[in-house]
Amino acid sequence: MSTSSWLASDAQSPNGAPEKRHLRVGFIALSDAAPLVVAKRLELGHEHGLTLELSRESSWAAVRDKLLTGELDAAHSLYGLVYGVQLGIGGPREDMAVLMVLNRNGQAVTVTPSLAEAMVHTGDLREALASLGRKPVFAQTFPTGTHAMFLNYWLAAQGIDPLTEVTSIVIPPAHMVAAMEEGGLDGFCCGEPWHAVAQARGLGRTVTVSSDIWPNHPEKVLACRRDFVTRYPRTAQALVRTLLSACRWLDMPGHRAEAAGWLAEPAWVGAPRDLIAARLLGDFGRLQGRHALLPVSFFDEGVVNYPHPSDGMWFIAQYRRWGMVGDAAVAAAAQTAAAVSQTALYQAAARAEAVPVVASPAHEVLCDGKVWDAASAGDLRAYVDGFDIRAR
Incomplete structure (x- = not known):
């Protein structure tokens, strides 16, 4: 039976047994892995015929590799990791699937205390970076990932070309604080709780959160290879449920607050509970921003979770902006995103769980004043060409 025909028939058989019952699901030590940790601690999969085995991975590259080899059935994944693999620019090319969005918001940019002070004193990021007397070094977590794209976007919004004026390096999230302590790193962009940890230890200061770059942006997704959905459609739906x-x-x-205690355990994130809880609950201290400083969002009556194809198209647009793909990828972006985003499967799972299906993408204004909405996605080439700072 094809995936599409199964989805049509599943409305009459929502409790069909999953084809594969034991799933190995990867995650990275981040606060936004909370849905996976909650699902395991409460054994929520049992209601749907699943037993989850969570596998903590050392880096996003490890998540990618284990998805590709089949060592992982699915994973907590960077949105941009999925599209990097799909396009063959983030490793070997493979047809990938986004089953659902796990969270929105919840990331940040942290810089050294001295650079943060310079930013306050000058009121200008370019002038503050110039005070270093050398090319600044910023870390992100995966070349095609959300953090790389958000860091580039944030820098460019302040007139800094991330391709020529900044050195960008890749460091796994849990290693960011150690890298700051060792020196040679001026800032980093990744998920929590590592910004809170760096700040608590006096090694860094959070200067912006990702919701100030793009309010309610998509972040981690539940990802798998597309052939997993084809072979195990009922399993995939059970996992989404x-x-x-x-x-x-x-x-x-x-x-x-309860989940923060679980995440603090060494098997999951292994950071102080209070630091995890603060950022999970939206406590950013005295930080201010252009937009409301929104905490990480996991559900919001289903608004968070729909896998909008337009979200994936934003990443393709940014890849073109930075010279990572050519015009052909932009021309095929809608087709690519429609294939990656498993919207029919998600809708079936959401209906079975009585979760509202919120299929219309939001209209958001990003930190440079540019709008991202359905119209922007509809003319992706014009959207890319509208950026002054981009690869030529």
Whole structure:
């Protein structure tokens, strides 16, 4: 039976047994892995015929490699990792699938205390970076990932060309704080709780959060190879239902504080509970921003979780902006994103869980004043050409 015909028939058989019951699901030590940790701690998969085995991975490259080899059935993944692999610019090319969005917001940029002070004193990032007397070094977590794209976007919004004026390096999220301590790193962009840890240790200062770069941006997704969906469609739906339940649980009063205690355990994130909890609950200290400083969002009555193809198209646009893909990728972006985003499967899972299906993409204004919405996605070439700072 094809995936599409199964989805059509599953409305009559929502409790069909999954084809594969034991799943190995990868994650990185980050606060936004909370839906997976909650799903495992509460064994939410059992209701849907699944047993989850979570596998903590050392880097996003390891997540990619294990998805490609089949060592992982699915993973907590950077949105941009999926599209990098799909396009063959983030490793070997493979047809990939985004089953659902696990969270929005929840990332940040942290710089050294001295650079943060220079930013306050000058009021200008370019002038503050010039005070270093050398080319600044910033770290992100994967070349095609959200952090690389957000860091580039943030720098360019302030008139700095990230391709020529900044040295960008890749460091796994859990190693960022150690890299700051060793010296030679001026700033980094990744997920929490590593910004909170760096700040608590006096090694860095958070200067912006990702919701100030792009409010309610897509971040981590539940990803797999597309052939997994083809071979195990009922399993894929059961996994989405399980993670939707976990995301909904995280939005209930008091549950994030409880989840912070679980995440603090060495098997999951292994950072101080109070630091995890603060950022999960949206406590950014005295930080101010152009937009509301939004905390990480996991559910919001289903608004978070729909895998909008337009989200993927934004990443393709940024890849073109920075010279990582050619015009052909932009021309095929809608087709690519429609194939990656498993919208029919997600809708079936959401209906089965009584989760509202919010299929219309949001209209958002990013930190440079540019709008990203359905119209922007509809004319992607014009959107890319509208940036002054880009690869030529």
